[in-house]
Amino acid sequence: xxxxxxxxxxxxxxxxxxxxxxxxxxxxxxxxxxxxxxxxxxxxxxxxxxxxxxxxxxxxxxxxxxxxxxxxxxxxxxxxxxxxxxxxxxxxxxxxxxxxxxxxxxxxxxxxxxxxxxxxxxxxxxxxxxxxxxxxxxxxxxxxxxxxxxxxxxxxxxxxxxxxxxxxxxxxxxxxxxxxxxxxxxxxxxxxxxxxxxxxxxxxxxxxxxxxxxxxxxxxxx
Amino acid sequence: xxxxxxxxxxxxxxxxxxxxxxxxxxxxxxxxxxxxxxxxxxxxxxxxxxxxxxxxxxxxxxxxxx
Numbered sequence: 001x002x003x004x005x006x007x008x009x010x011x012x013x014x015x016x017x018x019x020x021x022x023x024x025x026x027x028x029x030x031x032x033x034x035x036x037x038x039x040x041x042x043x044x045x046x047x048x049x050x051x052x053x054x055x056x057x058x059x060x061x062x063x064x065x066x067x068x069x070x071x072x073x074x075x076x077x078x079x080x081x082x083x084x085x086x087x088x089x090x091x092x093x094x095x096x097x098x099x100x101x102x103x104x105x106x107x108x109x110x111x112x113x114x115x116x117x118x119x120x121x122x123x124x125x126x127x128x129x130x131x132x133x134x135x136x137x138x139x140x141x142x143x144x145x146x147x148x149x150x151x152x153x154x155x156x157x158x159x160x161x162x163x164x165x166x167x168x169x170x171x172x173x174x175x176x177x178x179x180x181x182x183x184x185x186x187x188x189x190x191x192x193x194x195x196x197x198x199x200x201x202x203x204x205x206x207x208x209x210x211x212x213x214x215x216x217x218x219x220x221x222x
Numbered sequence: 223x224x225x226x227x228x229x230x231x232x233x234x235x236x237x238x239x240x241x242x243x244x245x246x247x248x249x250x251x252x253x254x255x256x257x258x259x260x261x262x263x264x265x266x267x268x269x270x271x272x273x274x275x276x277x278x279x280x281x282x283x284x285x286x287x288x
Contacts, residue, residue, distance in 0.1 A: 144250035145266050146257070212253075 009070070016056070016063045023052035086143055093136025095129065102127030102198065108187075118187050124194040128201025134209040147212065154207035162200030166193055226287045228261040233277040233284055248272040 027036045027049075035053040079085060105124035111117040141147060169192035178185050234244055234255075241255045248269060257263035258273075265273070265285075274281040 142249075142251050144254055145269055146250065146254045146263055 012063055016059050019059055020056045023056040027053050088138055088141045090140045091136050093133050096133030099127055099130030112187055118190050121190045122194055125198050128198035131202040131205030134205040150211040151208055154211055155204045157207055158200050158203035162196040165196035226285055228285055230284050231259045233279045237277045247276045
């Protein structure tokens with residue numbers, strides 16, 4: 001990472017984290033854990049002892065807004081640069097390991113049993129991040145007409161596969177394939193949709209890589 | 223299966239260009255030129271014209287459709 005990037009992004013983040021840690025410690029030690037533990041804000045009354053925690057919360061919000069501004073500026077700069085827009089984005093294949101977060105989706109079976117919550121199933125979408133393994137291999141590639149053609153073909157096929165799964169799930173679950181239990185039907189529908197979306201994201205990158213690299217031609221210059 | 227014959231390789235060699243050089247001239251990747259020479263890729267009209275100009279040969283001599 002560049003020194004300039006560290007100074008502009010990491011350092012303010014560390015300052016915010018330190019201030020937040022210090023104010024949390026103060027709130028736990030001297031302010032009866034106010035604004036640290038969950039509390040009812042409808043009856044909130046300001047106290048001067050809340051100030052450190054409020055200031056650190058404000059700093060975190062400012063830092064988040066600052067990150068968004070940096071990201072938007074970098075995005076706009078990249079779009080304006082014709083040279084940069086001719087190449088695929090530079091991505092590390094190691095980001096593909098984020099796909100392992102998809103396994104968190106299985107915790108949904110546990111939360112559904114305990115509290116009826118189905119939200120953790122949404123984590124199945126992270127399985128799509130395995131596609132970074134292939135996008136990383138195509139990192140900083142010149143997007144010539146063959147690449148664009150392959151990109152359209154790959155994403156068309158990937159989206160079609162995802163839509164077919166959602167279509168089948170909608171028909172089957174809509175017909176009451178799991179009986180009259182609406183809650184379980186909803187759970188399986190969420191699972192089917194999130195897995196289909198993950199498949200769509202992954203397949204788009206995988207097929208693009210395959211289309212670009214299959215039928216390896218003779219590498220000789222002749 | 224390809225439905226055209228591509229004579230790009232002989233024209234490129236006659237011009238003394240490498241695949242890399244030709245690719246840079248017409249704004250595509252070397253792999254695209256490789257696939258073109260093996261008739262594994264059907265180019266757009268614009269790319270075909272650019273290539274014909276780069277190797278200074280008639281487009282219909284480079285790409286021959288059945």
